[in-house]
Amino acid sequence: MSVIIIGAGISGLKTASALYKHGAKNIKVLESRGRIGGRLQTITGFDGIRKYDLGASWHHDTLCNDLFVEGVEAGEKYIFDDDFFIYIDKERGRVDRDPEMKLEIIDREINKYTDMEYYQKLGSKDVSFQELASRYLFEKRKYLTDDQIRYSAQVSRYLELWHGIDWKQLSAKDTYFGHQGRNAMALNYDSTIDRIAKTFPSEIIELNTEVNSVKQDNNKVVITTKDNKKYVADYCVVTIPQSVLELSINESAKNETGRIEFDPPLNNNIQNGFKSVHYGGLGKVIFEFEKICWDQNEAKVVTLAKTSSSFVDAVRQANTFDDLLRYIDKDNSRMITRDCWNQPLYFNNLAKGLDIASFMMLMQSPLTEYIESIQNDKDKVFKFFQPVLDSVLKSLGGKPVVNGMSDLKQVFEDDVPVLRNIIVTNWTQEPYSRGAYTACFPGDDALDMIVALDRGQSSRIRFAGEHTVMDGAGCVYGAWKSGQREADYIADRMNLK
Numbered sequence: 001m002s003v004i005i006i007g008a009g010i011s012g013l014k015t016a017s018a019l020y021k022h023g024a025k026n027i028k029v030l031e032s033r034g035r036i037g038g039r040l041q042t043i044t045g046f047d048g049i050r051k052y053d054l055g056a057s058w059h060h061d062t063l064c065n066d067l068f069v070e071g072v073e074a075g076e077k078y079i080f081d082d083d084f085f086i087y088i089d090k091e092r093g094r095v096d097r098d099p100e101m102k103l104e105i106i107d108r109e110i111n112k113y114t115d116m117e118y119y120q121k122l123g124s125k126d127v128s129f130q131e132l133a134s135r136y137l138f139e140k141r142k143y144l145t146d147d148q149i150r151y152s153a154q155v156s157r158y159l160e161l162w163h164g165i166d167w168k169q170l171s172a173k174d175t176y177f178g179h180q181g182r183n184a185m186a187l188n189y190d191s192t193i194d195r196i197a198k199t200f201p202s203e204i205i206e207l208n209t210e211v212n213s214v215k216q217d218n219n220k221v222v223i224t225t226k227d228n229k230k231y232v233a234d235y236c237v238v239t240i241p242q243s244v245l246e247l248s249i250n251e252s253a254k255n256e257t258g259r260i261e262f263d264p265p266l267n268n269n270i271q272n273g274f275k276s277v278h279y280g281g282l283g284k285v286i287f288e289f290e291k292i293c294w295d296q297n298e299a300k301v302v303t304l305a306k307t308s309s310s311f312v313d314a315v316r317q318a319n320t321f322d323d324l325l326r327y328i329d330k331d332n333s334r335m336i337t338r339d340c341w342n343q344p345l346y347f348n349n350l351a352k353g354l355d356i357a358s359f360m361m362l363m364q365s366p367l368t369e370y371i372e373s374i375q376n377d378k379d380k381v382f383k384f385f386q387p388v389l390d391s392v393l394k395s396l397g398g399k400p401v402v403n404g405m406s407d408l409k410q411v412f413e414d415d416v417p418v419l420r421n422i423i424v425t426n427w428t429q430e431p432y433s434r435g436a437y438t439a440c441f442p443g444d445d446a447l448d449m450i451v452a453l454d455r456g457q458s459s460r461i462r463f464a465g466e467h468t469v470m471d472g473a474g475c476v477y478g479a480w481k482s483g484q485r486e487a488d489y490i491a492d493r494m495n496l497k
């Protein structure tokens with residue numbers, strides 16, 4: 001073969017599509033799963049009609065997102081579902097747009113405080129976002145009301161649902177990032193995947209083909225699959241997720257599913273790059289209802305983690321910031337028992353804009369790992385989330401939820417939200433994803449890994465994927481662009497351009 005591409009996610013498919021367009025016909029895409037798309041996966045709900053994206057849902061950065069523009073031109077559907085957030089506290093109810101508390105304005109100030117700490121000063125030590133937000137509250141306490149101290153940092157935590165990790169793990173430096181325009185929800189990402197896959201013959205893709213070794217032999221690359229099938233190619237583009245690629249430098253992971261043995265081993269720059277980066281665990285739960293019986297005018301509801309007035313006392317009374325940190329450490333250890341009010345959760349009301357009687361909820365690690373591990377016990381999942389679901393419905397003028405999952409024919413009163421099904425994602429449990437996407441813990445900097453993977457293992461063994469780009473890092477369009485980059489690089493060397 002001239003080129004073997006490992007992985008049929010959007011980056012692998014784009015690599016194949018662009019290479020084929022350049023004139024390289026002798027190519028193959030080897031995909032371990034029985035489907036294409038990778039972390040883009042569209043499924044249908046209990047009625048066989050509603051569609052949901054279990055992986056990515058949004059086109060981010062639409063001011064500079066060429067994949068979005070291309071899709072729109074090709075007739076792909078989308079909605080700009082940007083909306084103001086409703087924030088719900090367990091005890092107090094709605095706390096958004098409150099003329100007394102003005103929490104959204106304090107959230108913006110915490111954002112600015114972070115920016116000044118890391119981007120306008122040199123040498124600031126990166127800490128967890130929890131620590132930095134608490135330091136803001138401590139330092140500025142005389143300018144803040146008790147309610148602002150109690151709730152504002154909890155509001156800022158909605159960013160956990162971007163990064164897919166809890167604020168105790170999240171790098172403060174990395175927490176806020178600039179958006180390049182609004183977000184458009186794709187309807188749905190299967191149309192993008194299918195469109196790209198149709199730009200080259202389907203025989204190019206081999207499904208159910210896990211690659212286990214990539215060996216460079218002079219100017220050839222030998223790729224071996226789990227079934228011991230060997231391919232010899234001039235070039236190889238590896239697009240497996242960062243979490244799976246990282247197994248390659250870990251000897252003790254030798255028998256892990258999806259692991260690729262590189263010979264020679266991944267170069268030092270790549271190995272070092274992995275030392276300063278982690279992987280997040282964004283997950284989703286879809287709550288499917290019989291019919292819409294709540295407000296359809298608001299799209300976004302965030303339930304906040306519970307707080308107590310003793311936190312306000314601790315902030316007010318601490319003599320030093322270290323005193324406050326000691327209080328926070330104790331508070332963290334009290335949160336060991338799992339509870340739906342221990343962390344913020346984001347509910348997307350699909351009734352607005354899409355007219356679908358469902359909520360798509362986003363959750364973060366470590367909750368995702370737990371919920372995905374109990375996904376087959378839908379009643380247990382429901383019981384866990386019932387208190388927040390009821391609060392969300394109440395904030396939208398709806399009645400408490402009724403569990404109608406066991407008997408789909410059972411009839412209930414007209415204005416009662418009857419839950420018919422729950423769908424839970426599986427990204428943290430699946431060996432070919434092992435989580436969601438790149439995330440930074442305190443002290444991390446993804447740049448080293450990105451630069452090393454962009455340069456490649458060699459001129460013959462290349463990398464593409466969301467973890468190999470700066471612009472659009474972690475995003476669908478970034479992954480897509482990296483596929484074009486590698487196709488251009490190879491086409492150039494093959495004198496195809």
Ligand SMILES: Cc1cc2nc3c(=O)[nH]c(=O)nc-3n(C[C@H](O)[C@H](O)[C@H](O)COP(=O)(O)OP(=O)(O)OC[C@H]3O[C@@H](n4cnc5c(N)ncnc54)[C@H](O)[C@@H]3O)c2cc1C
Nearest residue numbers: 007009010011032038039056057058211465466474475476
């Ligand atoms: C829950 C969730 C929500 C997200 N939300 C958004 C969003 O709203 N907007 C956005 O822009 N991004 C979002 N993302 C991120 C986005 O989905 C990814 O950045 C993007 O899809 C990654 O594409 P990729 O081609 O780099 O990797 P993947 O899609 O993971 O493709 C890699 C492929 O390699 C295959 N593979 C793995 N190991 C092997 C092996 N040994 N041999 C052969 N094949 C192998 C895998 O099966 C997979 O198909 C989200 C991700 C998740 C999980």
